[in-house]
Amino acid sequence: MPELPEVATIRAGLTRLIVGEEVSSVEVLWPKSYQSRAPTDQELVGHKVQGIRRFGKLLVIDFDSNISLMAHLRMTGQLIAASPQQADSLALPDRSTRVILTFASGLRLFFNDQRKFGRLVVVPTDRVSSDPFIASLGPDPTDEAFTPAKLTARLASRRTNVKGALLDQHVLAGVGNIYADEALWTAMIHPLTPTDELTGTQIRRLYSAIKSVLTTSIDRGGSTSRNYLSAEGTRGTYLDQACVYGRAGQPCRRCGTQIAKIKVAGRGTHYCPRCQKPPSCHSL
DNA sequence: AGCCCGTCCTGAGGGC
DNA sequence: TGCCCTCAGGACGGGC
Numbered sequence: 650m651p652e653l654p655e656v657a658t659i660r661a662g663l664t665r666l667i668v669g670e671e672v673s674s675v676e677v678l679w680p681k682s683y684q685s686r687a688p689t690d691q692e693l694v695g696h697k698v699q700g701i702r703r704f705g706k707l708l709v710i711d712f713d714s715n716i717s718l719m720a721h722l723r724m725t726g727q728l729i730a731a732s733p734q735q736a737d738s739l740a741l742p743d744r745s746t747r748v749i750l751t752f753a754s755g756l757r758l759f760f761n762d763q764r765k766f767g768r769l770v771v772v773p774t775d776r777v778s779s780d781p782f783i784a785s786l787g788p789d790p791t792d793e794a795f796t797p798a799k800l801t802a803r804l805a806s807r808r809t810n811v812k813g814a815l816l817d818q819h820v821l822a823g824v825g826n827i828y829a830d831e832a833l834w835t836a837m838i839h840p841l842t843p844t845d846e847l848t849g850t851q852i853r854r855l856y857s858a859i860k861s862v863l864t865t866s867i868d869r870g871g872s873t874s875r876n877y878l879s880a881e882g883t884r885g886t887y888l889d890q891a892c893v894y895g896r897a898g899q900p901c902r903r904c905g906t907q908i909a910k911i912k913v914a915g916r917g918t919h920y921c922p923r924c925q926k927p928p929s930c931h932s933l
Numbered sequence: 934a935g936c937c938c939g940t941c942c943t944g945a946g947g948g949c
Numbered sequence: 950t951g952c953c954c955t956c957a958g959g960a961c962g963g964g965c
Binding site: 650816 | 956957958959960
């Protein structure tokens, strides 16, 4: 599933590949995947890509003349830019292709989304920052303004377990299931620990862990478990060295104990029962 | 406010 | 071989 490192990787790729390209046609193969909230005269055709921004897991492609395309990939979305030859070798379009943008140069941008949860939404650029989803996002962990004090304040805003808080995009923008589990293992914090029981030391460890886990994954081009591909159609390799995600029953890389899998906040949650001690174990 | 569930969806994988 | 069932889960809306 595309989280911050995957979306950042796609952003970097799209910035290389489609900035300056002019849209010549838009094919919508699954209507729910594409919607316009812009005036009817504001269509993408005839407009050039000016740049790509990322807000948490959301990508915003800005065009000239106050038009932007917001892209949320959710679970299985892909944005792959390909020349006709590259599209042939990648076998695109395929049965999961929902939208195709064709540029005047012949380059095409494929929005693939097996599960159809993702969305492309056309909006005026001047309304992007006031979009309800974007406006309510918490701080971005890769932003310089993200500090241990800010993490402390954000976690205090939510009274739930720490795993649920990390998944909440209002607390932090961009962390999803994979990196929440990896960061909690790295910081040696049990996923069910209530946010108000976290010590200052634990929060500082968690802060460092979030940053290092995300940075490492960006360096490795993100995580490909099933669907994720970069803008060039390549896989990410982070999961080759993941410590807990997808490793239930395998030995902990720190102590050898079998990695456990439980359900927290409705998501499959992986942790080391020895390295990540349960909360309030002394009061049980 | 927080929790849980349903909704949106397809395809992989387990069981028989 | 094949079919049915469960599971995977990001974000959101509704009910309690």
